[in-house]
Amino acid sequence: MANDRFDLVNWFARYGTILFLLLLVAGFSWARPDVFPTKLNLLNVLNQASILLIIASGLTVCLVMGLFDLSIAAMATLGGYVVCKLLVDQGDDPHVWLTVAGVLLLSGVVGVLNGALVSYLGVSAFIETLAMGSIITGAILGYSESRTVLGGIPEAFLSLGQEATLGIPNPVIVMGGVALLLWLLLEHTQAGRNLYAIGGNSEAARLSGIAIKRYALVALGISAACAALGGMVAAANLGAGRPQGVGDTYLLNAFAAVFIGASTLRPGQFHILGTLVGVLLIGVISNGLSILGVQTFWQYIVQGVLLIAAMFGAGMVTLRRR
Amino acid sequence: MTADSCEAAAPILEVRGVVKDFPGQRALDDVSLTVRAGDIHALLGENGAGKSTLIKIVTGVYRADGGEILVGGRPVQFTRPHDAQTAGIAVVHQHGNLVPNLSVQENLALGEALPRRLGAFVDWPEVRRRAADLLSRMGLSIPGGALVSSLRPDEAAMVSIAKAIATDARLIILDEPTTALLPREVELLFGHMRRLAGEGHGFLYVSHRLSEIFDVATSATVLRDGRKVWSVGRREDLRREAVVAAIVGREKSLAAEAPVSRMPRSEGPPVLEVRGLSSARVHGASFTLRTGEILGLAGLPGSGAEETLDLLFGRQAPEAGEILVGGRSRRFASPREAVAAGLALVPKDRLAEAALGGFSVRENVSLPSLGRLLTDPLTRFVRRGAERELVSGVVRRLNVRATGIEARMDSLSGGNQQKAVLARWLGTGARVYLLNSPTAAVDVGAKAEIYRLLAQLAEEGAAVLFTSTEVEEFPRLCDRVLVFRSGAIAGELGCPDITEARILGLAVGLADSGRAA
Numbered sequence: 145m146a147n148d149r150f151d152l153v154n155w156f157a158r159y160g161t162i163l164f165l166l167l168l169v170a171g172f173s174w175a176r177p178d179v180f181p182t183k184l185n186l187l188n189v190l191n192q193a194s195i196l197l198i199i200a201s202g203l204t205v206c207l208v209m210g211l212f213d214l215s216i217a218a219m220a221t222l223g224g225y226v227v228c229k230l231l232v233d234q235g236d237d238p239h240v241w242l243t244v245a246g247v248l249l250l251s252g253v254v255g256v257l258n259g260a261l262v263s264y265l266g267v268s269a270f271i272e273t274l275a276m277g278s279i280i281t282g283a284i285l286g287y288s289e290s291r292t293v294l295g296g297i298p299e300a301f302l303s304l305g306q307e308a309t310l311g312i313p314n315p316v317i318v319m320g321g322v323a324l325l326l327w328l329l330l331e332h333t334q335a336g337r338n339l340y341a342i343g344g345n346s347e348a349a350r351l352s353g354i355a356i357k358r359y360a361l362v363a364l365g366i367s368a369a370c371a372a373l374g375g376m377v378a379a380a381n382l383g384a385g386r387p388q389g390v391g392d393t394y395l396l397n398a399f400a401a402v403f404i405g406a407s408t409l410r411p412g413q414f415h416i417l418g419t420l421v422g423v424l425l426i427g428v429i430s431n432g433l434s435i436l437g438v439q440t441f442w443q444y445i446v447q448g449v450l451l452i453a454a455m456f457g458a459g460m461v462t463l464r465r466r
Numbered sequence: 467m468t469a470d471s472c473e474a475a476a477p478i479l480e481v482r483g484v485v486k487d488f489p490g491q492r493a494l495d496d497v498s499l500t501v502r503a504g505d506i507h508a509l510l511g512e513n514g515a516g517k518s519t520l521i522k523i524v525t526g527v528y529r530a531d532g533g534e535i536l537v538g539g540r541p542v543q544f545t546r547p548h549d550a551q552t553a554g555i556a557v558v559h560q561h562g563n564l565v566p567n568l569s570v571q572e573n574l575a576l577g578e579a580l581p582r583r584l585g586a587f588v589d590w591p592e593v594r595r596r597a598a599d600l601l602s603r604m605g606l607s608i609p610g611g612a613l614v615s616s617l618r619p620d621e622a623a624m625v626s627i628a629k630a631i632a633t634d635a636r637l638i639i640l641d642e643p644t645t646a647l648l649p650r651e652v653e654l655l656f657g658h659m660r661r662l663a664g665e666g667h668g669f670l671y672v673s674h675r676l677s678e679i680f681d682v683a684t685s686a687t688v689l690r691d692g693r694k695v696w697s698v699g700r701r702e703d704l705r706r707e708a709v710v711a712a713i714v715g716r717e718k719s720l721a722a723e724a725p726v727s728r729m730p731r732s733e734g735p736p737v738l739e740v741r742g743l744s745s746a747r748v749h750g751a752s753f754t755l756r757t758g759e760i761l762g763l764a765g766l767p768g769s770g771a772e773e774t775l776d777l778l779f780g781r782q783a784p785e786a787g788e789i790l791v792g793g794r795s796r797r798f799a800s801p802r803e804a805v806a807a808g809l810a811l812v813p814k815d816r817l818a819e820a821a822l823g824g825f826s827v828r829e830n831v832s833l834p835s836l837g838r839l840l841t842d843p844l845t846r847f848v849r850r851g852a853e854r855e856l857v858s859g860v861v862r863r864l865n866v867r868a869t870g871i872e873a874r875m876d877s878l879s880g881g882n883q884q885k886a887v888l889a890r891w892l893g894t895g896a897r898v899y900l901l902n903s904p905t906a907a908v909d910v911g912a913k914a915e916i917y918r919l920l921a922q923l924a925e926e927g928a929a930v931l932f933t934s935t936e937v938e939e940f941p942r943l944c945d946r947v948l949v950f951r952s953g954a955i956a957g958e959l960g961c962p963d964i965t966e967a968r969i970l971g972l973a974v975g976l977a978d979s980g981r982a983a
Binding site for chain 2: 333
């Protein structure tokens, strides 16, 4: 008897979110068989989820080593706006991919700066990234004079967010690439293992010979670059470089996705696969509820409840272990 | 109170045939014990024997699945810790139960009904007065307004004990209370325990330091694998050999108590030379560690022995002095550089500094060796097969008992966790082992295994620098002992002279260290 219950709780902690995701897909498909389970709509879900996953994957790397990165909202805005602005400023013959790479590098450098302040000045990452986010937001507002970049964005860049390759939307391809790279990094490289060790017990990691301070630069750098990339895809998708508010929608969702992920498959640990499940869950809920014609405010409420439920599931496992 | 009425009075605590089941295992099986007024009852057993479970049942954290518990002769049913407190049972845990960022007096008042003014406002002068009263009664010269975080570990331990006594508990449960205490504070604590026992309190005392048990206990119960295997009600019957045999079981008892036998070798080439090492707490330490040697650094807490290890490993930067590893002068800016030079450190606090609790044994053990398990220097992928092979090898060699190398670290008992922490360094091929209390809070069986491993490492050509808060360990393990006093090396003891008495004598600074203790 006791053993049966033991396994059930454990099973739910691991697979509960995935089960819930499948149930939701089944439920929405049953409610609107003509709309929800169509190829068009499912690609649409993936397309919308892609930007969130790009940002959330980078955030996962940070949280694995125990750092909160709150600057991702501002970084996403920066990525989207600055690329559009620079491309338009270059006039008729812009170096599209060079510009994209340059902005990614710039955002990575800002992230590394975050890491340096956290590591070498001993500022808490939570506060430091909050402050950096504020600085970036202010800088972009000043640089843009609050004007959105609309016309003249090169097609080559817009294709990043609007076109498809071999039937797969480009954002989904970018998402797959980013998620695969970071999955390999976290699960299969020494650096990934060290990041997990630092998150698990930073003093033990340090005494095992890991340069824990440098890893903060790496993790926050990756997170910033991913956020900027997500912002770029969003801007390409929208066809405009907005100087404010782009990233804000993704900030909470990214954290929600990563934390839902931490209660999936490996309870209590952040990991890319879990983040993917979290992102899909959020994407399916938002898409399904709007298809059903449920008002937007409900989506926030449902998402909040879901996050608490996921945390409760993860907490059950920890509680029972004592 | 006459002896007669004492006999007649109901015991403070009576545990009768208690059973506790956890999923997949029976943690306690028909366990009984009795604590009478005036008893100091030692609860003994290896890690995982069921001591903590029994304490949790007595204090209302767990509920028993069978049997009964009587307090003052009346059966009780605790459903939460508060019930046990109300019934007069207080517990002092190993890691203390104080809030670090509150003052001593606030901690002492915590959980109590605070004295009030006008029914709502805390009467702080009264809180201060009570705290000062209690502290002086305990013989502590700590200001009541001091923050607990500013106290030394031994002071904090005494304050947690004071707090337990302040609740007017009749039964006080002490779970490894002396881990952070200096010898004279242990004596002070024992003095208080004897006095309180004389006043009619009872104690249930858990400790891994057997010598302390024989010093203070008046009765004892030994648990093994969840069963009561031995108990004794009179102090005269508390014999060391019998207790050890009961704890570890007959077959292992000889190995646990006998000194680690091996050829002492102090003539190997020097691997670590230290000259004039100085910092805030170490003053000009100079010594040489040779291949195949186990060198002990003894001393009271804060004497500089532990700090020396930290300086050697690059955890702190020395102010002056020279460190030579394999004849080359080295200055480690971080533990990383020390690890690269072939040093290994087992820190004192396993939970805070060594173990990755939520991770597998495999991930814990391979951590510092990952650099040699990579597919190529560019992608730095970890070769899983090679990793499993390495980990399985050292885990088998150290006899780490777990359900497998994928078992979570925090599912292991303390002794096995410590063996896994040691195993971590075997894979790196470290030549110099710096060990800070490697057997702290480890059961007798695992302790003996760790001793054997260290002797083996030394025989294979590693060098071991060892420090411990348990003085009795040095004679059993070390070829040579350096005794620290107030940051400086006060003396060196060679093979026949390494005795607890001489080490303590040098450590506290008695002129004639011959009969110091």
